[in-house]
Amino acid sequence: VTLLEQNPRWRLVPRGQAVNLRCILKNSQYPWMSWYQQDLQKQLQWLFTLRSPGDKEVKSLPGADYLATRVTDTELRLQVANMSQGRTLYCTCSAGLGGLTGQLYFGEGSKLTVL
């Protein structure tokens, strides 16, 4: 059973252009939604965890700037800007914080390539 639906799955991004990603949660039992990035060296890195509708966070990392928004209980968005290197963004969900609930369920990822 798929818990998360990510789109787009792939995107070619002209240098300097921002891209918007979307993640839809299919099961409300796992309300803690997060974004992780995987760089070209395959290192997975946590970006954000947003629990409540209206939550927003920004972050600048080497190679990209991010703005994450929890739109509703079932929708998480991520804007990726100023991307200089390709990467894959994964949406995840979990039942809660810590312990067994630290187990993550991953979406299929959104692979971004810089043109």
Place this chain on the structure above:
Amino acid sequence: GDSVTQTEGQVTVSESKSLIINCTYSATSIAYPNLFWYVRYPGEGLQLLLKVITAGQKGSSRGFEATYNKETTSFHLQKASVQESDSAVYYCALTPGTGGYKVVFGSGTRLL
């Protein structure tokens, strides 16, 4: 900060031979983190393989097992007899025991 180290980027094991994938961790935010192994099979998404939240305990799944060793801060993944279907990328990971939500991943080990 917390970190997870997987020293091998790739390991090659013949079918029916034994496997060990090394993982060590450093947890500065908490003494005893929760430890996980995730796996990505070809063409599939990342998924949990096994987890252990108590130091000294062993977790197992699909013939794989890993023991939480707090003395050596290690969580090596082992399998007695590897099958072709085990070819995948394996990631060791940790989370803080309470109140934390960030999962810290190792760099992954590809099993051929």
